[in-house]
Amino acid sequence: MPVQPTWDVSQIDYRAIVNDWHAVCLSSEVEEDKILPIRLMGEDLVVWRHDGAIHAWKDYCRHRGAKLSLGWVKGDRLVCPYHGWEYDGQGQCRHYPAHPSRTPGPRSRAYTHKAEERYGYIWVCIGEPKGEVPAFPNWLDDDYRKVSAGPYVYQANALRAIENFLDVAHFPFVHADLNGDPNAPDELETYDVNVTPEGLTTSEIKVFQPYGDHRGIPVTAKYAFSCSSPTTAYFEKKTGDTERFCTLMMATPVEQNKCIVRLIVAINFGEELTTEQILKRQDLVFNQDRRMVETQRPHPLPVNVRDEIHLSSDKLGVEYRRWVQRRAKDHDLSILTEAPTVDA
Ligand code: FES
Ligand SMILES: [Fe+2]
Structure with a gap:
């Protein structure tokens, strides 16, 4: 049975993230009794909703392999189009139209995955989740205005995209005259990276930014990063005593070398500024990153730190790579294999 996704499970980045939650779409994209096909880690999935509950299954009918996403919702059931x-909502087949009096057996089940809704997005785990959906500390804080940005489709590995997000040394060059001055790049001070089984956090990293946020003014910014899953990262950026510009970045791994970057920014200042002003700057910055990330070689993140050269300012990237490598070693992929089946 094609239970295994097409992504090569021997790849380190696959093994490191298979048991994680991944944001796959906006909650609003899946309406009541509607179906949405999506792709995650090389797998076609069908996401559907009934009575408000969200379901994310392999887009695959156990009978003859038809795509369930071509079907429809009937009552509380998803109907295969073939x-x-x-x-039913648990994935159990309840009705064979060609044999209406026969009770479908336990093997006639769709391949179901775990799905959650959080922060206005639908999150899916195709393995066994080890914990909660990554935290977003500003989400319930009414002092922060929240704006979703993206999606930005990168023809690049999701881990490359996240490592780029965690890297401030590229600001003066990739985001010249926005996040840094190419003619006077900051000399970066050393910073701490705390590594725990739950992920990475940093002390503050200070940078000067000529156009530091949507206000279009120069700021001295202090970034504190955290990363609780390899494909989800966060920073809090201080630009004054009380001003905070925070970003949750979700890089959805679509294929090994394709990801979709989605953001939620949380800002506690500049109420007078428009959503368009916020999005304009986000779109600019993340499209500038795209050019770098799509052209890095090799396309997968080199998690063996000997493969590239690192400076002290790369400390967060180095720890990120080590953490990804450790997670890959820890993860058991046996859940992705299943003996062939005959029928109910
Ligand atoms: S392939 Fe789905 S019902 Fe036959
Ligand atoms: Fe960047």
């Missing part, structure tokens, strides 16, 4: 098998 021979009309009806699956």
Whole structure:
């Protein structure tokens, strides 16, 4: 059975993130009794909603391999478009139209995955989640205005995209005259990276930014990063005693070398500024990053730190690579294999 996704499971980045939650779409993209096909880690999935509950399954009918995403919702069931098998919300087939009096057996189940809704997005784990959806500390704080940005489609590995997000040394060059001055790049002070089984956090990293946020004014910014899953990262940026510009970045791994970057920014100042002003700057910055990340070689993140050259300012990237490598070693992929089945 094609239970395994097409992504090569021997790849380190696959093994490091298979048990993580990944943001796959906006909650609003999946309406009641509607179906949305999505792709995650080389797998076609069908996401659907009934009675408000969200379901994310492999886009695959156990009968003849048809795409469930071509089907429809009927009552509380998802109906396969080919021979009309009806699956309930737990993925169990409840009705074979060609044999209406026969009770479908336990093997006639869709391949279900875990799904959650958080922060206005739908999160899916195709393995066994080891914890909660990554934290977003500003989400419930009414002092912060929240704006979703993206999606930005990168023809690049998701881990490359996140490492770029965690890297301030590129600011003066990739984001020249926005996040840094190419003619006077900051000399970066040393900073601390705390590594725990839950992820990475840093002390503050100070940089000068000529156009530091949507206000278009120069700021001295202090970034504190955290990363609780390899494909989800966060920073809090201080630009004054009380001003905070925070960003949750979600890099959805679509294929090994394709990801979709989604952001939620949380800002506690500049109420008078428009959403368009915020999005304009985000779009500019993340499209500038795209050019770098899409052209880095090799396309996968080199997690063996000997493969590239690192400076002290790369400390967060180095620890990120080591952490990804450790997670890959820890993860058991046996959950992704299943013996062939005959029928109910
Ligand atoms: S392939 Fe789905 S019902 Fe036959
Ligand atoms: Fe960048």
